Amino acid sequence: MQAKINFNAGPAALPPEVLHEAAKAVNKYKKTGLSILELPHRGPEFAEILAESKHLVKKLCGLDDNYEALWLQGGGRQQFCMIPMNFLPQDGAAGYIETGHWAEEAQQYAAFYGSAQVLASSKKTNYNRLPEWPAKIPAKLAYMHITTNNTIYGTQWGQVPEPKAPLIADMSSDIFSRKHDYSKYALFYAAAQKNLGIAGVALAVIRKDLLKRAARELPPMLSYSEQVKEGSILNTANVFGVYVSLLMLRWIESRGISAIEKENKQKAKLLYDTLDSSNVFVPYVTEKAHRSLMNVCFTAKTPEAEKKLLALCEENDITGIKGHRSVGGFRASIYNAVPLDWVERLVEIMKSVS
Ligand SMILES: Cc1ncc(COP(=O)(O)O)c(C=O)c1O
CATH class of the missing domain: 3.40.640.10 (Type I PLP-dependent aspartate aminotransferase-like (Major domain))
Known part of the structure; x- marks a missing residue:
């Protein structure tokens, strides 16, 4: 597939x-x-x-x-x-x-x-x-x-x-x-x-x-x-x-919607926790109660880090990560069909960018 x-x-x-x-x-x-x-x-x-x-x-x-x-x-x-x-x-x-x-x-x-x-x-x-x-x-x-x-x-x-x-x-x-x-x-x-x-x-x-x-x-x-x-x-x-x-x-x-919601929360938490503790990436939405479980937007602190993440994503067959032009940076859309292990892979790659 x-x-x-x-x-x-x-x-x-x-x-x-x-x-x-x-x-x-x-x-x-x-x-x-x-x-x-x-x-x-x-x-x-x-x-x-x-x-x-x-x-x-x-x-x-x-x-x-x-x-x-x-x-x-x-x-x-x-x-x-x-x-x-x-x-x-x-x-x-x-x-x-x-x-x-x-x-x-x-x-x-x-x-x-x-x-x-x-x-x-x-x-x-x-x-x-x-x-x-x-x-x-x-x-x-x-x-x-x-x-x-x-x-x-x-x-x-x-x-x-x-x-x-x-x-x-x-x-x-x-x-x-x-x-x-x-x-x-x-x-x-x-x-x-x-x-x-x-x-x-x-x-x-x-x-x-x-x-x-x-x-x-x-x-x-x-x-x-x-x-x-x-x-x-x-x-x-x-x-x-x-x-x-x-x-x-x-x-x-x-x-089941409950199981779907549980996994959606896990995926979003993993990404937001990574962003909140990162020295390289910054979450677009800082107000935690307003954050989406579906689209996680973030930017890189430097153009070098942005380029590096894009290159690593390409090397690792990760697609669709570029942010919308009105926000820039990155957007991970983690809808129901996106499994937890895809998010884990992305987080691993994000952590390797310094
Ligand atoms: C929340 C929301 N509403 C409406 C639209 C527009 O949908 P369409 O392109 O089918 O007109 C989009 C497209 O991404 C959307 O995200």
């Missing part, structure tokens, strides 16, 4: 078992005599894939039939658009918590449709921390939007306070990575290419009462209600992408 240790932020590492099953299905899907790549999106086999995947999403999130799970296209950014299109009336207001590039972009997309107020922001410190949760939430917000994990900077909300407005969350980079109270949210979504499969698929989970709040007439493709009505096959679905997400969901269920 894969030869490299992969710390990419997304598309990200996939578990070998998932890759193996996906490869088998590309060759031949069950007894259909077809590859999964040729499977009709309105046939019985894809209907089964959809039903099982939606069932597993709700089961893993501990949600009942008050919620609908949808597989959509257009990645995270299309959700940035669909949310205000569907729920932000032209004369209404929504609140956004600005915790990074993606949160900013979500707010900017919303501003096309109504008032998108920034309720709190950590932009001033280039998002190396989370802002204080806003003490006062304006009355009558159509919704409030947060990003639970900030992929580029490596911050993550722990416990999210009880919402005073319908709460919407971008969980693209931490869905299913820990025990979480998903029932707090009126809607949450995730582009699949990090913890949930491959690019080209986005999951949106929506509470049914929100569907009744349509802010404007929309073409069906962009309307959550129409997508729900058509059961995620309004247009030609990404059959393979949804199948890979189903394989991921089965893998998550077989390991």
Whole structure:
């Protein structure tokens, strides 16, 4: 299978078992005599894939039939658009918590449709921390939007306070990575290419009462209600992408969220402990309570140390470690599929840089 240790932020590492099953299905899907790549999106086999995947999403999130799970296209950014299109009336207001590039972009997309107020922001410190949760939430917000994990900077909300407005969350980079109270949210979504499969698929989970709040007439493709009505096959679905997400969901269920969370904490602790005691590397997020379990960002104190670590990573078949251009340095994305021994290998190499 894969030869490299992969710390990419997304598309990200996939578990070998998932890759193996996906490869088998590309060759031949069950007894259909077809590859999964040729499977009709309105046939019985894809209907089964959809039903099982939606069932597993709700089961893993501990949600009942008050919620609908949808597989959509257009990645995270299309959700940035669909949310205000569907729920932000032209004369209404929504609140956004600005915790990074993606949160900013979500707010900017919303501003096309109504008032998108920034309720709190950590932009001033280039998002190396989370802002204080806003003490006062304006009355009558159509919704409030947060990003639970900030992929580029490596911050993550722990416990999210009880919402005073319908709460919407971008969980693209931490869905299913820990025990979480998903029932707090009126809607949450995730582009699949990090913890949930491959690019080209986005999951949106929506509470049914929100569907009744349509802010404007929309073409069906962009309307959550129409997508729900058509059961995620309004247009030609990404059959393979949804199948890979189903394989991921089965893998998550077989390991259990508690075990996954425990290992995620171990991996993150190993990296942060190494950074906190290093004379060579510096963690980007110093506030420990704000640190992400999924993306660990750091810089080197000297250009020589930076070059040395990059060269050692290359020599040791470690890929995807370069930080995002807006932060620089390094980023280890340690999603669910990244095993502890990969992190141990990285730490060993980091310790050899002087
Ligand atoms: C938290 C978060 N939201 C949204 C996106 C954008 O997703 P997409 O490229 O699928 O539009 C990303 C991409 O990395 C992300 O990390």
